[in-house]
Amino acid sequence: xxxxxxxxxxxxxxxxxxxxxxxxxxxxxxxxxxxxxxxxxxxxxxxxxxxxxxxxxxxxxxxxxxxxxxxxxxxxxxxxxxxxxxxxxxxxxxxxxxxxxxxxxxxxxxxxxxxxxxxxxxxxxxxxxxxxxxxxxxxxxxxxxxxxxxxxxxxxxxxxxxxxxxxxxxxxxxxxxxxxxxxxxxxxxxxxxxxxxxxxxxxxxxxxxxxxxxxxxxxxxxxxxxxxxxxxxxxxxxxxxxxxxxxxxxxxxxxxxxxxxxxxxxxxxxxxxxxxxxxxxxxxxxxxxxxxxxxxxxxxxxxxxxxxxxxxxxxxxxxxxxxxx
Amino acid sequence: xxxxxxxxxxxxxxxxxxxxxxxxxxxxxxxxxxxxxxxxxxxxxxxxxxxxxxxxxxxxxxxxxxxxxxxxxxxxxxxxxxxxxxxxxxxxxxxxxxxxxxxxxxxxxxxxxxxxxxxxxxxxxxxxxxxxxxxxxxxxxxxxxxxxxxxxxxxxxxxxxxxxxxxxxxxxxxxxxxxxxxxxxxxxxxxxxxxxxxxxxxxxxxxxxxxxxxxxxxxxxxxxxxxxxxxxxxxxxxxxxxxxxxxxxxxxxxxxxxxxxxxxxxxxxxxxxxxxxxxxxxxxxxxxxxxxxxxxxxxxxxxxxxxxxxxxxxxxxxxxxxxxxxxxxxxxxxxxxxxxxxxxxxxxxxxxxxxxxxxxxxxxxxxxxxxxxxxxxxxxxxxxxxxxxxxxxxxxxxxxxxxxxxxxxxxxxxxxxxxxxxxxxxxxxxxxxxxxxxxxxxxxxxxxxxxxxxxxxxxxxxxxxxxxxx
Numbered sequence: 001x002x003x004x005x006x007x008x009x010x011x012x013x014x015x016x017x018x019x020x021x022x023x024x025x026x027x028x029x030x031x032x033x034x035x036x037x038x039x040x041x042x043x044x045x046x047x048x049x050x051x052x053x054x055x056x057x058x059x060x061x062x063x064x065x066x067x068x069x070x071x072x073x074x075x076x077x078x079x080x081x082x083x084x085x086x087x088x089x090x091x092x093x094x095x096x097x098x099x100x101x102x103x104x105x106x107x108x109x110x111x112x113x114x115x116x117x118x119x120x121x122x123x124x125x126x127x128x129x130x131x132x133x134x135x136x137x138x139x140x141x142x143x144x145x146x147x148x149x150x151x152x153x154x155x156x157x158x159x160x161x162x163x164x165x166x167x168x169x170x171x172x173x174x175x176x177x178x179x180x181x182x183x184x185x186x187x188x189x190x191x192x193x194x195x196x197x198x199x200x201x202x203x204x205x206x207x208x209x210x211x212x213x214x215x216x217x218x219x220x221x222x223x224x225x226x227x228x229x230x231x232x233x234x235x236x237x238x239x240x241x242x243x244x245x246x247x248x249x250x251x252x253x254x255x256x257x258x259x260x261x262x263x264x265x266x267x268x269x270x271x272x273x274x275x276x277x278x279x280x281x282x283x284x285x286x287x288x289x290x291x292x293x294x295x296x297x298x299x300x301x302x303x304x305x306x307x308x309x310x311x312x313x314x315x316x317x318x319x320x321x322x323x324x325x
Numbered sequence: 326x327x328x329x330x331x332x333x334x335x336x337x338x339x340x341x342x343x344x345x346x347x348x349x350x351x352x353x354x355x356x357x358x359x360x361x362x363x364x365x366x367x368x369x370x371x372x373x374x375x376x377x378x379x380x381x382x383x384x385x386x387x388x389x390x391x392x393x394x395x396x397x398x399x400x401x402x403x404x405x406x407x408x409x410x411x412x413x414x415x416x417x418x419x420x421x422x423x424x425x426x427x428x429x430x431x432x433x434x435x436x437x438x439x440x441x442x443x444x445x446x447x448x449x450x451x452x453x454x455x456x457x458x459x460x461x462x463x464x465x466x467x468x469x470x471x472x473x474x475x476x477x478x479x480x481x482x483x484x485x486x487x488x489x490x491x492x493x494x495x496x497x498x499x500x501x502x503x504x505x506x507x508x509x510x511x512x513x514x515x516x517x518x519x520x521x522x523x524x525x526x527x528x529x530x531x532x533x534x535x536x537x538x539x540x541x542x543x544x545x546x547x548x549x550x551x552x553x554x555x556x557x558x559x560x561x562x563x564x565x566x567x568x569x570x571x572x573x574x575x576x577x578x579x580x581x582x583x584x585x586x587x588x589x590x591x592x593x594x595x596x597x598x599x600x601x602x603x604x605x606x607x608x609x610x611x612x613x614x615x616x617x618x619x620x621x622x623x624x625x626x627x628x629x630x631x632x633x634x635x636x637x638x639x640x641x642x643x644x645x646x647x648x649x650x651x652x653x654x655x656x657x658x659x660x661x662x663x664x665x666x667x668x669x670x671x672x673x674x675x676x677x678x679x680x681x682x683x684x685x686x687x688x689x690x691x692x693x694x695x696x697x698x699x700x701x702x703x704x705x706x707x708x709x710x711x712x713x714x715x716x717x718x719x720x721x722x723x724x725x726x727x728x729x730x731x732x733x734x735x736x737x738x739x740x741x742x743x744x745x746x747x748x749x750x751x752x753x754x755x756x757x758x759x760x761x762x763x764x765x766x767x768x769x770x771x772x773x774x775x776x777x778x779x780x781x782x783x784x785x786x787x788x789x790x791x792x793x794x795x
Contacts (some may be wrong), residue, residue: 281514282515282517285514
């Protein structure tokens with residue numbers, strides 16, 4: 001296996017799919033000549049030409065609208081959002097068009113598009129550029145919401161997303177672009193809608209995705225030092241959610257902590273918490289505890305940024321709480 | 326530091342009120358969380374009540390000898406200089422003084438249950454009701470320390486916990502008494518299901534979670550600890566029962582009420598049927614004499630019956646089971662209860678895992694349990710959680726009788742006396758020892774053939790008593 005950064009893994013996925021299928025193309029701000037704001041599309045313009053790697057104006061609704069229209073007529077666009085903070089401008093295209101047409105046309109029109117880009121906090125980019133929006137997208141029927149936490153998942157899931165006939169919101173994380181991990185060299189796919197146990201453990205289940213999953217793994221390492229074996233479950237896809245893997249785990253551990261980078265109020269962790277308490281009620285030894293961002297706009301100050309985000313220590317505390325330690 | 330309200334805890338699942346036998350701390354004494362504060366007489370036994378917070382015991386609201394409903398405020402712990410007037414105001418009148426002066430006017434406000442520190446439990450638990458019905462049989466009476474019962478027991482049921490307590494003063498009295506609010510045992514769903522599966526009375530497990538919530542480790546600790554290994558409560562010796570004058574009306578003690586409720590419930594919900602067998606006890610009689618003469622070991626017939634039942638139960642798990650409405654819970658362990666007569670009632674101490682204990686161990690344990698039962702010194706775990714019960718009236722010369730199933734078990738064995746009777750063997754009459762036992766079984770769980778086979782196994786074991794020792 002090769003060791004790749006998540007950035008390179010994503011790049012490989014697009015490169016392989018574009019080589020395989022001429023209907024796949026990329027559009028977005030700075031994706032071509034500048035090689036991508038975060039260099040995820042590096043080299044693709046040179047390889048596939050400007051017809052298939054298209055720089056656009058700074059106009060997210062247009063990017064999304066072009067992608068939706070192209071998808072309706074049978075292309076497979078990959079629309080890059082420079083960050084998902086800007087996707088708010090494109091919400092009407094995404095929610096009212098991409099997510100609806102297959103349903104409203106009785107299945108005659110499909111929208112096989114991928115909208116991808118970083119979501120969540122980076123480093124001191126403050127309130128407007130640090131937001132984690134998975135809960136908003138996971139709320140919408142008709143969308144698929146994928147959030148890989150490792151390079152291997154990133155590549156395998158992006159390839160599946162490009163081949164998916166539904167609009168896929170593919171949320172990456174800027175902080176994870178340099179995360180290195182083993183990636184199979186042979187062709188592989190990771191189906192959307194499959195969770196994975198990232199670390200087995202008997203004492204408590206921590207459900208976390210994307211960057212929070214990496215935070216949870218760090219917490220699990222700390223917990224192991226005090227003799228607590230935490231199982232870390234990564235749903236990988238939030239919609240559709242592979243709840244069975246979560247339930248199986250909670251039924252073994254009797255305890256559940258959900259960690260997410262988004263805000264607490266109506267956050268996706270509440271959805272997991274709700275499903276767990278109904279499916280595993282008799283197996284729970286403690287209420288499900290959530291670790292989330294603080295319920296404020298992201299502060300700019302470095303210390304406050306740290307305080308705002310889920311940290312390994314916060315997850316450790318939550319685990320102690322459900323363990324009654 | 327915060328004020329800790331000392332609220333009369335529900336110390337047994339059927340407890341509605343308690344009598345403060347004594348306070349082990351005086352007003353002004355420093356108190357640490359976990360310290361024993363008072364000894365409380367419940368409908369089953371005398372129990373120690375621990376402090377849930379630290380500070381100074383600032384106020385005792387119900388003096389020794391007084392009764393109070395579960396959930397009512399009986400004292401206040403706080404820092405020495407903390408203002409506790411609010412906490413006291415919420416309490417209004419102490420629940421029921423032991424012996425109110427005869428001329429005392431009725432207090433303006435009725436006995437008032439203070440808001441418990443727990444969140445007011447608004448509704449019964451949604452799904453599975455707490456398996457409180459899995460409680461043990463009726464048990465020792467409370468009559469002890471307050472010989473002249475001041476009032477009928479149901480005089481002052483606790484009122485629903487009020488919201489923010491208004492200033493003391495006249496307030497509307499609810500038209501009808503409302504059921505005790507302290508009735509809900511706080512437990513994690515897992516602890517509840519574990520307790521239901523293992524037939525552990527949840528109300529008797531001490532919760533170590535927040536607010537006394539019973540959690541998995543508490544159930545495991547409860548199930549794992551040998552009953553005999555726990556320190557017995559220091560209960561005072563029972564006073565002689567009050568003499569009864571014919572014609573007088575006797576107030577119903579907590580224990581009688583528990584007996585009435587549970588056995589009526591059993592008789593009227595579990596369809597009982599009865600199967601009797603006669604057992605040849607010649608070999609058992611000989612063995613017992615041999616043990617007594619040769620080894621100076623005294624074993625009762627009842628000990629042998631217990632062991633025989635325990636062994637047989639391992640082969641008939643459906644007899645060691647409980648009807649749960651939509652399922653039958655078979656119990657993984659064999660805990661045999663032994664009905665013991667005590668003044669004013671009866672109690673069934675439990676020999677845990679009797680199938681794994683030797684006859685001699687069972688004998689010793691029953692002797693110890695029965696002795697302490699009569700002194701009312703059993704701890705709840707010693708009289709709760711049985712999965713099958715043996716009731717023996719043989720010592721009164723009873724040849725056979727039927728017993729009422731001890732819920733939530735599915736069978737009880739009623740044991741008659743061992744009698745020397747003429748028996749016919751191959752046409753010859755000779756003297757032999759016979760004992761009759763009658764199984765009452767819950768037909769929802771056990772069918773006639775199974776009851777007969779179970780009794781057949783009990784008989785086989787008792788007729789070959791050596792098998793009880795291997």
